[in-house]
């Protein structure tokens with residue numbers, strides 16, 4: 001097995017004519033948990049989007065699983081992405097969203113009922129996402145990302161909207177994922193999440 005999951009070399013991204021990432025070089029090994037930290041606008045989401053193949057690079061190289069990210073079933077079969085704008089299916093309940101996620105994968109990391117339990121959604125399982133609170137919606141998005149099998153988790157501010165108790169639980173859930181051999185790269189403003197991870201800034205230096 002390769003000892004590198006992610007590798008960027010001299011990655012530069014300009015947006016609107018301004019450099020957001022500049023000559024960034026990063027290597028991530030299997031089982032690592034990496035926290036991308038930095039102030040608002042420093043390029044954390046941009047880096048995650050590059051790793052997901054959603055942001056064209058201005059120059060330099062990005063490789064995930066030894067090749068540039070590609071928008072195909074093989075890539076997305078291995079990568080679970082949590083963005084700040086998950087797509088919800090109108091009319092489907094929280095439970096049905098998880099059942100849908102389970103149905104399209106040959107295996108799952110946990111059952112739908114276990115995910116509802118772990119993410120404290122049992123009592124709101126029959127509500128549609130738009131009738132959930134911000135924190136409950138975020139828990140549903142995390143449940144969907146962690147229920148499905150993957151080997152790389154890309155998380156953009158997973159702590160968004162979560163109360164203190166659940167943030168602690170999230171640290172443990174991410175540690176479990178890494179202990180199973182999964183790799184995590186997350187943009188975060190949460191000190192506790194960042195402390196338990198290898199921290200980098202979007203400029204590529206260790207934070």
Ligand SMILES: Nc1ncnc2c1ncn2[C@@H]1O[C@H](COP(=O)(O)OP(=O)(O)OP(=O)(O)O)[C@@H](O)[C@H]1O
Nearest residue numbers: 015016020038039040041042043044045046047187
């Ligand atoms: N489409 C765009 N066109 C021009 N500039 C953009 C575009 N998208 C983002 N930017 C700028 O790029 C910079 C990096 O944005 P990015 O969202 O990656 O930052 P971030 O570190 O994730 O911020 P936050 O902590 O607020 O989520 C910001 O200055 C932002 O204003």
